[in-house]
Amino acid sequence: MAYTIMVVDDSATMRKIIMKTIRQADLPISEDMEEAGNGQEALVKLQQSPVDIILCDINMPEMNGLEFLEQARANPEWNHMKIVLVSTESSDDIIKNAIANGADEYVTKPFTPKIIAGKLAGLLSQ
Numbered sequence: 001m002a003y004t005i006m007v008v009d010d011s012a013t014m015r016k017i018i019m020k021t022i023r024q025a026d027l028p029i030s031e032d033m034e035e036a037g038n039g040q041e042a043l044v045k046l047q048q049s050p051v052d053i054i055l056c057d058i059n060m061p062e063m064n065g066l067e068f069l070e071q072a073r074a075n076p077e078w079n080h081m082k083i084v085l086v087s088t089e090s091s092d093d094i095i096k097n098a099i100a101n102g103a104d105e106y107v108t109k110p111f112t113p114k115i116i117a118g119k120l121a122g123l124l125s126q
Helices: 012-024 039-048 066-075 092-100 115-126
Strands: 005-008 035-036 052-059 082-087 105-108
Touching: 005 012, 005 039, 012 035, 012 052, 012 115, 035 039, 039 052, 039 066, 052 066, 052 115, 066 082, 066 092, 082 115, 092 105, 105 115
Parallel strands: 005 035, 005 052, 052 082, 082 105
Antiparallel strands: none
C-alpha cells in the first residue's frame, strides 16, 4: 500500500526540501504528494482528497499549524490521518502542547532524512 502525503508550509522551498527528504526515505509512499501554503489551504485540499500523513509547519500566515491541527482533529472523517508538526520551535512546552492537542509526531528544523524517515516509519507501523 502506498501512503498519501501532504506537506503544509508557507515556504515553497521548504515544501520541496521536505518532499525530497521523504522520497529519499525509501518508505511506501505515493509518488504524488499534495502541497499547501497554510493551514486554511490544507483544509480545503483535504475536503477534496484526504491523505494518510500530513507534515505541517507551525509558523504560517492565515492559519498556523496549531490552528490547523485543532481544525483537522475536530473532523471525525480525518481521525485516521497522522499529523507531524515540523518547526523551528523547539521548546518543550510547544512540543508537549502539540502532542497533547493531537499531533502524532514533532520534528524540529533543521532535520535530516534519517530523522524524517524514522518518524514516518514509526507512524506507518502503527
